[in-house]
Amino acid sequence: ELVIVGVGDDARLLCSLARRLQWRVTVAYHATGKATRERFPAADELQIIPRFAFEQVDVRGKYVVVMSHNLDLDREAVHRMLTPEVKYVGLVGSSYRLKKILEPIRQPGEPERKIDPALRDKLYSPVGLDIGAETPEEIAMSILAEITAIKNGRFGGFLRNRKGAIRGEGTDASLNASTSNPSFLDEPAFPESCRV
Template sequence: MLEIAKALQQCWTNKERAALATIVDVDGAAYRREGARCLVLENGSVIGTLSGGCVEGDLLEHARQVIDTGIPREIRYDFRSEGDLFWGLGVGCNGALTIWLQPFDPVHRPEQAQRQLQAFEQRVSALNEYTSGLVLESKDPARVPAGSYLILNRGETEFGDPASAGVTCGLANNTVHGVSVKLFVETVKPRPRLMIFGAGADAVPLVEGAKRLHWHVTVADHRQDYLDRDHFAAADERVLMSRHQYSHMSVMNEAYVVVMTHNYELDRMLVQSLLPGSISYLGVLGSHNRIQRMLDEIQADCGELNEESLEKLHSPVGLDIGADSPEEIALSILSELVCRKNARSGQSLRLRKGLLHERQYSGGLLVVNL
């Protein structure tokens, strides 16, 4: 989403037209799920991806028409059974995609384009979860045009706040300001935030990997010369702290934290100050014996640690992939972070029973648990 927001900003600045494609419905198995997007530029370049190459070629032709006419359209691709052979792709996705294509035109429709840009900038900078709605069809386009973005938590629709009903992503027919509309509803969550304590060389691939996943990354250390290294230029924030701050450190709620200072006392102070907080994840580099020693010392000072605090603690940090090099260790940590974020086990997908993406229906509105 971040790369699309940046591309839209560039299109706005350069006054270049484009078409924004959004998957609004999936039936069966597919490469990507509802809410996935790509941006097709007027020169034919594509930012983002909706499939493993199954639809992009054909989608490009539809995008050109949307750019030229300024009229949005809904496109459906069906790759189930003979449909796959019909397209001659043999991709084997065994699913059907419904894609919404809408124009981004800062030349002829600057007000509409500015609203689209603002909606995406809000998504990537959000600090709190909210529910948005994209109008696909409207009985009164003059009052509620197709392509409009709504913040549904504010009660524009008759069903109120979809998030309170467990809705995360799907299609709905409802009323907005008295107008019957077809909506694509999404629960927009803030970008995951990763806080890394320790600006050593092994933190570099972790920062780079997290940025490729579009996480917001902060690196903290008490050594200015370590933080100033060009290796950490990609980080969103670099925080210089004094040594005594390690013992009473607090971070943003729901953040993910990795402790890798390579200093036992500093790590212990961080674990002691961060464990009671409301962070989502606390990973600590080191062995089983090392973390157990820390916990024994912390419990001697502060009393018994509760299960809720210990559940968020991951040490040794990362998944068991036999990681050895800094790059492999970063991959191991990032994999565990994503597992934690998505509430998954990290087991091999061949062992997973049923669909890779769980689906359920609620109140006439499609719910997708990604």
């Protein structure tokens, strides 16, 4: 399952591609004109939460991509969602932005909140595999490729450099089952409504 934090056009594109790859997708965000079912028809769930209330989103056993492009929202999302139970948290942005997001959060009347260093291995930022992605479509593909590599315990290198078997314990039957739906194959790869 994939949780997307953000409602921009890049989030719509990631949602659409993830659903095409048969992920169950939840888009979690606060109430805004962009957080609508019309903008995210591919989402299995659109979870409207109070602003900054990311602890309300169930991330247990899930993969999360934080892409609100708002420093305060992204910081709060990472601090709240990077838990021992989450599988992966990917953060869109630069290494400099990551440094700002990892700074402790100090709220008046609350104890300082810091990210547990033991959880840092679950945080991937800049998010995505290094494939030279530039277009929104390539970036979405890079992000989902990284998530797939993490899910399958791989590093995402070139198959020609791999020693031993290329495939895990999966079978051709599982591949055929995922591509046997003709309507899935007939759909455009990126619906016009999701283009950035």
